[in-house]
Amino acid sequence: MSEEKIWRKRGSMSYEEPLIFEKSVPGQEGFLVAEPEDKVGPEKIIPDKLVRKSELKLPEVGEQEVVRHYSRLSTWNYSVDHGFYPLGSCTMKYNPKLNEFTASLPGFGALHPESPEHFSQGMLELWRRLEDALAEICGMDAVTIQPCAGAHGELCGMLLFRAYFDDKGQKRNKILLPDTAHGTNPASAALAGFEVVEVETQNGLLTPEHIKPHLDETVAGLMLTNPNTLGLFETHIAKIAELIHQAGGLLYMDGANLNALMGIARPGDMGVDVMQMNLHKTFSTPHGGGGPGSGPVAVKKILEPYLPNPRAVKEGGGYRLDCNRPKSIGRLTGWYGNALVWVKAFTYILRMGSEGLKQASELAVLNANYIRAKLKDHYQISYPDSCMHEAVFSDKEFPNEVTTMDIAKRLIDYGFHPPTVYFPLVIHGALMIEPTETESRARLDEFISALLTIKQEAQTTPELVKGAPHKTPVARLDEVNAARHPVLCWGGGTPLKK
Amino acid sequence: MGFYFPHTQDEIKEMLKEIGVSSIEDLFKSIPEELRLKRELKMDKGLAEPKVEAELERLAGANKTGKDILSFAGGGVYNHYVPRAVDYLLMRSEFTTAYTPYQPEASQGTLQAIFEYQSMITALTGMEVANASMYDGGESAAEAVLMATRITKKPQGPILLSQGLHPHYRRVIETYTKHIQFEKKTVPINAAGQLDLDALKKESAAVCLVVQHPNYFGCLEQMDEVGALCKEKGLALIVIVCEALSLAILEPPGSFGAAIVAGEAQSFGIRPSFGGPLLGFFASREEHVRKMPGRLVGETRDKDGRRGFVLTLATREQHIRRAKATSNICTNHSLMSLTASIYLSLLGKNGLAKLAAVNLERANYLRKKIEASKKLKLKFSAPVFNEMTVKLGTDAEKACAELAKQGMLAGVPLKHHFPELSDCILVAATEMTGKKEIDTLVEKLEAVAR
Numbered sequence: 001m002s003e004e005k006i007w008r009k010r011g012s013m014s015y016e017e018p019l020i021f022e023k024s025v026p027g028q029e030g031f032l033v034a035e036p037e038d039k040v041g042p043e044k045i046i047p048d049k050l051v052r053k054s055e056l057k058l059p060e061v062g063e064q065e066v067v068r069h070y071s072r073l074s075t076w077n078y079s080v081d082h083g084f085y086p087l088g089s090c091t092m093k094y095n096p097k098l099n100e101f102t103a104s105l106p107g108f109g110a111l112h113p114e115s116p117e118h119f120s121q122g123m124l125e126l127w128r129r130l131e132d133a134l135a136e137i138c139g140m141d142a143v144t145i146q147p148c149a150g151a152h153g154e155l156c157g158m159l160l161f162r163a164y165f166d167d168k169g170q171k172r173n174k175i176l177l178p179d180t181a182h183g184t185n186p187a188s189a190a191l192a193g194f195e196v197v198e199v200e201t202q203n204g205l206l207t208p209e210h211i212k213p214h215l216d217e218t219v220a221g222l223m224l225t226n227p228n229t230l231g232l233f234e235t236h237i238a239k240i241a242e243l244i245h246q247a248g249g250l251l252y253m254d255g256a257n258l259n260a261l262m263g264i265a266r267p268g269d270m271g272v273d274v275m276q277m278n279l280h281k282t283f284s285t286p287h288g289g290g291g292p293g294s295g296p297v298a299v300k301k302i303l304e305p306y307l308p309n310p311r312a313v314k315e316g317g318g319y320r321l322d323c324n325r326p327k328s329i330g331r332l333t334g335w336y337g338n339a340l341v342w343v344k345a346f347t348y349i350l351r352m353g354s355e356g357l358k359q360a361s362e363l364a365v366l367n368a369n370y371i372r373a374k375l376k377d378h379y380q381i382s383y384p385d386s387c388m389h390e391a392v393f394s395d396k397e398f399p400n401e402v403t404t405m406d407i408a409k410r411l412i413d414y415g416f417h418p419p420t421v422y423f424p425l426v427i428h429g430a431l432m433i434e435p436t437e438t439e440s441r442a443r444l445d446e447f448i449s450a451l452l453t454i455k456q457e458a459q460t461t462p463e464l465v466k467g468a469p470h471k472t473p474v475a476r477l478d479e480v481n482a483a484r485h486p487v488l489c490w491g492g493g494t495p496l497k498k
Numbered sequence: 499m500g501f502y503f504p505h506t507q508d509e510i511k512e513m514l515k516e517i518g519v520s521s522i523e524d525l526f527k528s529i530p531e532e533l534r535l536k537r538e539l540k541m542d543k544g545l546a547e548p549k550v551e552a553e554l555e556r557l558a559g560a561n562k563t564g565k566d567i568l569s570f571a572g573g574g575v576y577n578h579y580v581p582r583a584v585d586y587l588l589m590r591s592e593f594t595t596a597y598t599p600y601q602p603e604a605s606q607g608t609l610q611a612i613f614e615y616q617s618m619i620t621a622l623t624g625m626e627v628a629n630a631s632m633y634d635g636g637e638s639a640a641e642a643v644l645m646a647t648r649i650t651k652k653p654q655g656p657i658l659l660s661q662g663l664h665p666h667y668r669r670v671i672e673t674y675t676k677h678i679q680f681e682k683k684t685v686p687i688n689a690a691g692q693l694d695l696d697a698l699k700k701e702s703a704a705v706c707l708v709v710q711h712p713n714y715f716g717c718l719e720q721m722d723e724v725g726a727l728c729k730e731k732g733l734a735l736i737v738i739v740c741e742a743l744s745l746a747i748l749e750p751p752g753s754f755g756a757a758i759v760a761g762e763a764q765s766f767g768i769r770p771s772f773g774g775p776l777l778g779f780f781a782s783r784e785e786h787v788r789k790m791p792g793r794l795v796g797e798t799r800d801k802d803g804r805r806g807f808v809l810t811l812a813t814r815e816q817h818i819r820r821a822k823a824t825s826n827i828c829t830n831h832s833l834m835s836l837t838a839s840i841y842l843s844l845l846g847k848n849g850l851a852k853l854a855a856v857n858l859e860r861a862n863y864l865r866k867k868i869e870a871s872k873k874l875k876l877k878f879s880a881p882v883f884n885e886m887t888v889k890l891g892t893d894a895e896k897a898c899a900e901l902a903k904q905g906m907l908a909g910v911p912l913k914h915h916f917p918e919l920s921d922c923i924l925v926a927a928t929e930m931t932g933k934k935e936i937d938t939l940v941e942k943l944e945a946v947a948r
Contacts, residue, residue: 020614020843030844031581033852036859037933042747045862046881049722052749057621058847063583066843070611070836074592077607081591087600094502095595098547104585107558110565113773114573114910116902122560123772136540148633148774149829151816162677187816187826191644193677196821233528264526265533280829284502286591289608290598290630290793290832292775308673323914330676331669334574334636334762335773347554353544356501362522363503366513369525373517386517386525412604417597423817440504441513472603474806479602482798482810486787488627490617492797 017072021490024059030066057491076473077289078417084443086371088390088420088432089182089229091259091281093364098351099284099344108343113335117320123339124319127312130346131296137357138255138275139268140298144307145279146337150256151184153276153295154223156308157252158192159329160274160299161220163306164250167327172220172249178206180230180424185223185254194220201426204230204383208239215243221250226267227257229424229432231368231387241271250274255298258282259436260365260389263358273300283345294341308332363437364389367444371433374448378455382427389436395429398455400462404429407454409476410468414450501544564770564907568935572885572926573714573910574635574664574740574762575770578853579929584767584840593836598793598829602808603800608832609807612795615839622745623759624752625781629792631835632778632827635762639667639708639738640674641780641791641825642760646706646734647678648789648824649757655703656683658733660693662713664740665915671708680705691717691878691887698727706734710761711751712744716861716885716924717878725754734758741765742779744883747854758782767841768834777834788814791825853929857884860927860936867940873947874940877922885926887912887919890947894923897946906942 042051061069078085085092103109111120131143147153158175165172175189178201186196199210199222206224222244226234234240241251253267253275259282261267267275279285280293287293299307305327313322352360365388372381372391379393395404408418408431420432435444457465469475505513510522519525526534545553563569564577571577588594592607599605599612612630619628632638647653657680659668672682685707688694693709707728711719721737728735737751739761751759763777764770782790788811796810816823845853861884868874868888877887890897894911901908909925916922927936 017610019610019617020839021617024846027848029846029849030583031846031849033845033849033929034856035852036855038859038863040859040862042855042858045858046718046748046883050718050748050881052745052747052851054624054750054753056746056847056851058618058842058845058850060846060848061843063581063844066840067583067587069843070587070593070840071590073607073610074590075607076605076610077592077596078601078604079592080595085597087597090597092597095591096502098550100589100594102551102554102558105555105558106565107555107561107563109769109771110563111561111772112564112569112571112577112770112907113575114571115562115907116899119562119567119902119907120772122557125560126557133541139535148637148831149827151826151828152633152637155826159673159676183815183817183820183823184826184828186821187819187823190821190823191674191826235528235530238530238533263539264535265529266535269535270533286594287597287829288831288833289593289596289605289836290612291829292633292831292834293829309669330673331636331666332673333670333774334634334664334666334776338633338774339772340775343554347550349541350545350550350553351547352501354539354541356544357539359501359503362525363505363510365525366505366510366517366522369517369519370513385528386519388528408601409603412601417604418601420600437503441509469603473606474603474804475800475802477602477800477806477808478798479808479810482796482808483813486794486810487797488613488616488787488794488810489620490614492617492620492626 015072017069019490020059020061020069023061023065023069026060028060028062030061030063083415084439084447085417086419086433086435087417088434089256090420091434091436093284093436094438095284095286096348099347102347103340103343108340121319124312126342126346128314128319130342133349134277134296135298137262138298139266141301142304142307143296143298145294145296145342146308146332147276147295147297148333148338149291149293150276150278150295151188153297154184154188155191156297156332157274157276158189158194160303160306161250162192163327163329164303165220172218174219176211176214176219176222178224179426180228181223181225182229182254189223204232205236206234206240207236208243211240211243215247217248219247219249221252223252223254225254225256227260227388230383230392231390232383233388237270256281257389260361262361263354264361274303279341279345284348285341285344292338292341294338360437367435367437367439370444371435371448375451378452390432390434392427393431394427399459402458402462402465404431406465406468407431410454410465411450412469413471416447416450567905567907569907570909570925570927570931570939571907573924575773576741576765576926577770577928577930578765580767580769581844583844584837587840588837594833599809602806606806609795611836611839612832613797613807615835616795618839618842619779619781622750623781624750625759626784627787628779628781629790629794631831632780632792633831634774634776634778635740636667636670638760638778638780640671642736642758643671643675643706643708645758645789645791646736649786650705650734653705655705656681658683658685658701658704658707660685660709661687662693662715663708663710663738664714667738691715691880692719693724695723695727704733706736708736708738710738710740712741712883715878715887716882717880718882721754729755741883743854743857746850747858763838766838768837775831775834777831777838787811789824790814792827793830856929860931861886863933864927864936867936871940871944873944884928885924887922888925889922890943891921892948894921898923900946901942908939908943
């Protein structure tokens, strides 16, 4: 296709934008740094052999062009503020702007982590109160908000398992996982040194019968996502917890899907011993195009001594950091975790309160079931029961070899972000749709209508679907070639020359 | 009261009807009755927006920050000026409210920005490949050590950690490696404050050497000799950089044979933020790329031949490789890498070098004042970039507390992690602390020193 044709396809408000390096003009500066006052010269201060001789290959671009560059790049992104973003298990709910304001307050942002405690009383109070609120929501005894992401929380949880059994002098080396588990679960368990044993599920659920044969004195516990990645509540969870506890193990819950449960049921009441939650999902902090998130971990009393150092504690009228905890798993991050993400989540919790959080979960489940009900006659569903916060469909009955990937790409043409695709692995061509509570009925109807149209197109004009997307800055990209011949930096593919 | 849901009561009724149930309660029937919460959550009812704002303003106001006081605190998190254009561009919610770029055609903005970021990190570190980001310097260091166990053929012996490594990073490495077979062994620093090369020479087989440059005490390492020794011993060299600005003026670790360069890039437009979110960077050699942790963005073409960017080499990652992945990382710190990209684009090649020179000169000014002081002493004689260890001759924690009362954050007392340095503090001078402020600091330090 000619360049002109491609251009026309993209529409008039879309811009070409080269790499920032390709915009570089020698001598341009986007931010004027004052000249050093003394002009001593680095080689007079530090040994010549340590002074940089290699050229520093950074771009040289004026402020206005830098601003244009990133403004233009931003227009190539789909985002929650653009429209419906139903990525399953990612809980892409609306990110309230109040949160952004509070997190931008200089009293938080300019606070140095090595400040003495009496300089950081406001942050320490927020830390303590946020952990307490999350403990109540989860029905757990203690929380650490230090993990920086969900997977970081999982690792923390697995290290807590380790520390607990080491302390008891037990060598338990296995972690059980259902086959529907997110990839981070086995990766986190392995990172903490556990051997992972995958357990089959039945009708999308884990049953006591499935785990019984695996339970012995080598099993440290089970990692279970609830509601699971099929959008189903693990109805046997209490019995499973009982069996695991009888065998001397612990139950870990991946709380990625906590958005279905707030104020309705609490993991702590189900027998869960350790869980992580994701502030960038359930508690409305924005995902940032891939982080920063925050993955607090909640535990039962017996595991509290092992939580990472330090802990924020209330003492008298103030707050302090407690590092004197000999059984702690140690330090998880350079400092204390993603404090500005805490601020956003705390703002959200204050704004929502008990009833708001409960309503959020109710409406999230309502929205998912609405999509499920309206699509179930057109897209194959795997399990007959109603769902929780997300509904999973399959491309199994699609005509003309139209696949889930094609459906996903065609949805972009209709102005929607695709759902999570090809996960969970147990479903053929899975389309995992999580609408969240912040979408209106009108928006859901538009989305449903787009999916119905795509189903028709798959029948009548399959090439149109297979060639999608047609309205994006780039057409479908060659991912195989990208992996086969990696070009990972500008001028790359070959080592950067001196 | 208006929460963030758009549903009207009528719509809810109609939707329930479409689903075929009579109440929202019915949607939760798969949760066994005995597991339901029979009461309200014990927390306050939701507050109106102005009230929430006031409460958060109260909490923010209860902190004392570099905005209110004179601060010389560094130790891994530095007080640098953030150009307004950085803040402004970060308000673009097309970046902030997007997810990880799994659908490349709808995420070219994020993907191109990450590709540019990876390019900037390779340029700064003198390495060949860099990933899309890690959580922070500590986690990045821990992942570097884990990677070293994968790239070293038949790894044996201990993991060597320089005594000059950030004590928090050391702790994170310990947390991450507690359950693998390799011991951790400390290589001491010498009286000058640099890695003791004679001690390193005595080491036989080891998995890797982790050395920080500039080190935690502010001292520059003899990188040429460290690199040559590692090469001679066939030891994977991991260089940790906590103050990424130094890379603009120092010959990059890649030139000294580093296998992995990891660290903290907070200095590039990210505020101290009570320690998070920060930006872990991670760079390595092309030959090791398939052993790297974290997301990688690569260049490719679309079916019409147009250039585009995608997440690539995913077969290293948890969602494909599961228990055998190179790391469990999924969500990383993408928005912070965007922050760094914008910052580095604005300052550019010359601006960043100039800023590094300003930092170097300010620190040099401080150093000269301390050398001339009758009461203060430099603990170490090695050259520094923008931070140094100052000996007060009295309990440094108490001295800092005294100065804090006077509205000054004089630095980081070292007693907590290094009891033998209980009379020392770590002091950083940046472009935010002019000569006048440095004069004030020295005066006040002299007043509390013995």
